[in-house]
């Protein structure tokens with residue numbers, strides 16, 4: 001224990017670089033913005049948000065989804081190495097798991113500001129659980145998942161490979177279960193036709209894997225910004241970039257069929273939601289961010305460079321992450337724009353209701369991103385996140 | 392499951408009689424102590440204008456009053472993680488406010504837009520069929536107040552009740568039958 005603390009202090013000292021300070025400062029500013037937004041929320045409650053009776057879920061829910069998709073994805077990708085035994089992927093383990101912890105904690109922080117009474121949840125999830133509710137399973141399984149990835153990280157730091165593998169496997173199973181349940185939170189809402197069905201639980205797992213690859217590429221690009229990337233890490237990153245490209249291809253395929261099947265029969269609910277994206281209020285967010293930046297550009301970039309240019313792959317990953325953030329937003333918002341009932345006072349052009357995030361909501365989102373970065377930066381300072389082979 | 396001795400509360404609505412006076416909305420707010428404080432989304436029942444029917448000079452404006460349908464197959468109840476939304480023995484869909492975490496999943500799940508976030512209750516709120524009145528032999532406030540007697544309320548398990556008799560003798564429909572919710576608001580044709 002004392003050696004662990006000693007090496008941690010050593011790490012903190014040695015990792016104090018000007019670059020680290022700049023990153024910390026940026027993340028700190030975001031957190032301060034988030035805190036200011038939080039104060040406004042505490043004063044005005046849900047009135048500080050753009051959500052309404054017709055659109056009860058807004059950007060805070062989609063940001064929560066963004067974070068937990070990221071966490072699950074990182075867990076899936078890192079499992080390739082120390083759970084499933086693909087040796088090449090072992091180098092990404094610790095760094096990916098630390099970010100998985102940071103993203104899920106940031107996700108929890110953001111959703112705690114959207115849920116009206118998060119502390120009641122801690123009590124009544126146990127006192128009066130409803131096992132029929134996907135959201136109960138999602139919350140509970142994500143709690144377990146967090147526990148397992150913490151254990152996994154602890155074992156990795158103590159170089160207990162065997163136990164890290166067991167904890168990793170448990171995290172993998174809990175992560176898949178939790179994440180598909182998150183898909184089911186939407187997919188089991190039969191009233192919301194565009195969401196309902198088995199598509200979302202499956203799609204969520206796929207998009208988690210895509211996101212996991214993108215974040216791993218970014219994490220390692222930043223890690224080796226100022227020094228040469230070891231060859232084994234470089235090889236792994238190139239393999240990840242190819243996996244990323246392949247998974248993006250599958251995601252595009254899923255997206256195309258979601259598009260066609262939503263529009264084909266003109267079925268009420270599905271059609272309007274899809275049209276809100278294709279040619280409605282969310283078209284920029286859909287075509288510009290989700291489709292172009294999120295999927296098509298990164299897919300094409302890696303394809304034309306045949307997965308051999310790491311710089312391009314990292315750029316593709318950054319583009320994809322921006323797009324994926326909007327992808328979550330589109331998913332959450334578009335599914336609610338067709339109202340359940342025609343109320344002329346709130347229904348606007350095209351029979352849709354509207355939602356736009358407020359400054360407070362955007363502030364909390366920025367705060368969440370800052371918090372996530374700060375946690376990662378802190379972990380990066382305290383622990384040695386490089387694989388054992390090359391330090 | 393509701394047995395024979397349980398009540399099967401239901402409301403029959405004759406929309407043709409509705410004159411859109413909104414007395415039901417006012418009565419509901421007063422009876423249940425609901426303060427909207429300028430938030431227009433705070434209401435338990437509502438009137439939807441169904442537009443004008445017929446050709447001049449034989450025109451008729453249609454209004455359709457509505458509220459929580461107390462669905463027998465209940466989407467809002469299934470999705471509630473903490474059982475804040477629960478069913479009483481007579482199938483009424485009720486709220487235990489202190490358990491509600493305001494995750495709003497039930498709002499998203501309800502096909503009728505019957506729920507809203509109540510700052511007053513610090514929870515989600517919706518129509519209860521005035522449960523606090525009906526078990527003391529009174530009618531729900533909206534039924535009691537309606538000047539043209541649009542709403543009739545009672546127990547469908549009792550064949551002698553007015554609701555049972557009306558539904559046995561008149562044509563009726565429910566809203567969004569395709570949602571499979573088995574609602575307990577019946578509309579006369």
Ligand code: SF4
Pocket residue numbers: 458459460461462465466467468484500501502503504505506517572
């Ligand atoms: S109408 Fe809505 S709130 Fe009422 S029981 Fe049905 S689903 Fe629940």
Ligand code: SF4
Pocket residue numbers: 470471472473474475476490491492493494495496497498515
């Ligand atoms: S908002 Fe409240 S009543 Fe509705 S599902 Fe969540 S906990 Fe249950």
